[in-house]
Amino acid sequence: MNIGLDMMGGDFAPLEAVKGLKQFLSTASGMTHIYCIGDEAQVQPLLEEHQVASPNLHLVHAPEVIGYHEHPTKALKEKQRSSIAIGFHLLATGKIDAFISAGNTGAMLVGAMFSIKPIEGVLRPCVSGVVPKSNGETGVILDVGLNADCKPEQLNQFAVLGSLYAQHILNVANPKVGLLNVGEEEGKGNLLAQATFPILKENSQINFVGNMEGRDIFGTKTDVIVCDGFTGNIILKMAESVYDLAQLRNFEQDAYFNRFHYENYGGSPVLGVAKPVILGHGISSANAFNNMLVLAGQMIESDICTKMAESFKAS
Amino acid sequence: MNIGLDMMGGDFAPLEAVKGLKQFLSTASGMTHIYCIGDEAQVQPLLEEHQVASPNLHLVHAPEVIGYHEHPTKALKEKQRSSIAIGFHLLATGKIDAFISAGNTGAMLVGAMFSIKPIEGVLRPCVSGVVPKSNGETGVILDVGLNADCKPEQLNQFAVLGSLYAQHILNVANPKVGLLNVGEEEGKGNLLAQATFPILKENSQINFVGNMEGRDIFGTKTDVIVCDGFTGNIILKMAESVYDLAQLRNFEQDAYFNRFHYENYGGSPVLGVAKPVILGHGISSANAFNNMLVLAGQMIESDICTKMAESFKAS
Numbered sequence: 001m002n003i004g005l006d007m008m009g010g011d012f013a014p015l016e017a018v019k020g021l022k023q024f025l026s027t028a029s030g031m032t033h034i035y036c037i038g039d040e041a042q043v044q045p046l047l048e049e050h051q052v053a054s055p056n057l058h059l060v061h062a063p064e065v066i067g068y069h070e071h072p073t074k075a076l077k078e079k080q081r082s083s084i085a086i087g088f089h090l091l092a093t094g095k096i097d098a099f100i101s102a103g104n105t106g107a108m109l110v111g112a113m114f115s116i117k118p119i120e121g122v123l124r125p126c127v128s129g130v131v132p133k134s135n136g137e138t139g140v141i142l143d144v145g146l147n148a149d150c151k152p153e154q155l156n157q158f159a160v161l162g163s164l165y166a167q168h169i170l171n172v173a174n175p176k177v178g179l180l181n182v183g184e185e186e187g188k189g190n191l192l193a194q195a196t197f198p199i200l201k202e203n204s205q206i207n208f209v210g211n212m213e214g215r216d217i218f219g220t221k222t223d224v225i226v227c228d229g230f231t232g233n234i235i236l237k238m239a240e241s242v243y244d245l246a247q248l249r250n251f252e253q254d255a256y257f258n259r260f261h262y263e264n265y266g267g268s269p270v271l272g273v274a275k276p277v278i279l280g281h282g283i284s285s286a287n288a289f290n291n292m293l294v295l296a297g298q299m300i301e302s303d304i305c306t307k308m309a310e311s312f313k314a315s
Numbered sequence: 316m317n318i319g320l321d322m323m324g325g326d327f328a329p330l331e332a333v334k335g336l337k338q339f340l341s342t343a344s345g346m347t348h349i350y351c352i353g354d355e356a357q358v359q360p361l362l363e364e365h366q367v368a369s370p371n372l373h374l375v376h377a378p379e380v381i382g383y384h385e386h387p388t389k390a391l392k393e394k395q396r397s398s399i400a401i402g403f404h405l406l407a408t409g410k411i412d413a414f415i416s417a418g419n420t421g422a423m424l425v426g427a428m429f430s431i432k433p434i435e436g437v438l439r440p441c442v443s444g445v446v447p448k449s450n451g452e453t454g455v456i457l458d459v460g461l462n463a464d465c466k467p468e469q470l471n472q473f474a475v476l477g478s479l480y481a482q483h484i485l486n487v488a489n490p491k492v493g494l495l496n497v498g499e500e501e502g503k504g505n506l507l508a509q510a511t512f513p514i515l516k517e518n519s520q521i522n523f524v525g526n527m528e529g530r531d532i533f534g535t536k537t538d539v540i541v542c543d544g545f546t547g548n549i550i551l552k553m554a555e556s557v558y559d560l561a562q563l564r565n566f567e568q569d570a571y572f573n574r575f576h577y578e579n580y581g582g583s584p585v586l587g588v589a590k591p592v593i594l595g596h597g598i599s600s601a602n603a604f605n606n607m608l609v610l611a612g613q614m615i616e617s618d619i620c621t622k623m624a625e626s627f628k629a630s
């Protein structure tokens with residue numbers, strides 16, 4: 001398999017990307033090839049300095065970088081030689097099987113939507129987040145940011161995408177899907193949740209367990225939490241801040257609260273597009289890059305995108 | 316001042332209400348009269364057993380109770396001799412100046428809306444929640460549940476109500492108001508947030524500091540967090556679950572995480588109605604009842620509802 005990694009994305013790139021890469025290569029199988037996309041003049045010396053060398057490592061020169069504050073569509077069009085533009089080109093042409101970047105999120109999403117395209121039948125792709133469950137298991141919440149306003153049919157599709165992700169990436173058999181809401185009974189909630197409930201209930205592709213509340217997010221009721229991207233994004237960022245609070249309170253060593261730390265899950269996959277695309281956190285560390293590479297490998301190996309495409313073909 | 320307390324509301328009533336009352340009376344001024352509304356046969360022996368006696372204590376017999384699962388409007392109409400119905404009757408007729416109950420939330424809201432009525436000019440009252448800020452201060456978030464779907468003008472009113480609450484109850488001078496959103500820049504967010512931003516910016520009654528994100532909820536950026544009741548309710552319940560998680564992780568003694576515990580703030584005031592109404596948590600303990608009584612006293616003393624009414628008259 002071939003994974004493309006944007007070496008220039010993230011506040012601490014390319015150094016942390018190089019260090020994460022080194023971590024990854026020390027455990028990866030010989031079958032995994034990594035395409036490091038970035039400015040050769042910056043990346044090559046760092047690779048040498050950190051003794052990152054492997055016949056499976058391929059440096060792809062990208063002389064341009066898309067900054068955090070650039071307009072996504074405009075930057076992607078004008079900076080064809082940027083690491084993100086080249087990454088999507090390699091992904092679209094099949095040279096790589098997954099693309100990872102901790103760079104400009106907007107540009108990553110535009111690339112995912114227009115270079116890679118949504119899976120046929122998917123109304124809107126979404127971004128998923130990791131949920132550290134109180135019993136030690138891991139759940140998924142989606143959408144966490146791509147679609148601030150949603151329609152019931154979109155939430156229904158997120159439920160399918162999230163179920164497949166939980167099944168094939170998190171290895172949860174028959175994942176329980178919950179609709180994030182303000183009450184347990186059917187009929188509760190805002191107009192969106194009220195309209196979504198009966199559609200999820202009717203959907204035989206998923207194991208819908210009903211509404212769930214804010215207090216159930218980290219609990220064991222569900223493996224897949226479905227919500228609009230506005231609510232999901234706020235929850236995701238609030239959960240991240242809980243990690244910071246726990247740090248402030250000197251809970252550095254707590255195994256559970258540490259699972260709230262972004263670097264321990266690495267990145268957020270875009271679901272519903274034809275190929276694996278992973279968004280990294282702006283402050284991605286070596287650990288985060290390593291974990292994103294691991295996740296990319298899992299997504300390629302499980303052929304999750306094809307499974308998602310088949311599921312939407314069937315329905 | 317006269318405070319009405321529903322002795323029958325909450326999973327552990329009337330015992331915890333009696334114990335909370337005892338706590339409160341040990342510190343309250345002689346000017347505060349409490350009207351205990353509940354079943355005499357149950358409450359009187361407990362008051363005696365716990366040696367709760369004061370010339371300022373008045374037992375009001377209410378032979379009926381509205382259960383948690385009863386239909387709010389129907390129950391209020393049919394059970395005129397229930398503690399909640401009697402409480403609102405006393406509040407509406409001026410016999411008491413504030414009413415507290417940890418009973419059926421729906422019935423409390425119906426009572427607040429129809430016995431007490433919204434302040435003139437207020438489109439929709441809301442429920443506010445407490446935000447334990449990382450710097451030790453306390454903020455307020457609203458709405459946390461009454462209005463699952465909101466219009467921009469409602470959020471604008473929540474901003475005014477929350478500012479007055481922060482000023483007069485939390486003693487924050489010139490409270491900073493933030494709009495809960497998924498990005499910092501104007502123009503970000505769902506349709507509601509996008510439409511609300513310019514209205515808040517124009518509102519000279521508040522100190523609007525712009526958008527805030529999920530990660531800023533417990534931070535120092537804002538004193539008043541404005542959001543729709545769907546998002547706010549999920550956040551409130553998620554924050555409560557963080558307390559439970561911290562407990563699970565043996566952080567019982569942590570002063571910060573303990574501030575997430577509902578009993579330390581007691582209850583959630585309904586804002587935008589003509590008189591102070593406080594909703595208690597279903598699992599209210601003695602501490603929670605005591606804190607609700609303290610809050611009711613502050614709301615009466617500061618004459619917050621009149622200040623709110625004046626503010627809406629002026630605008």
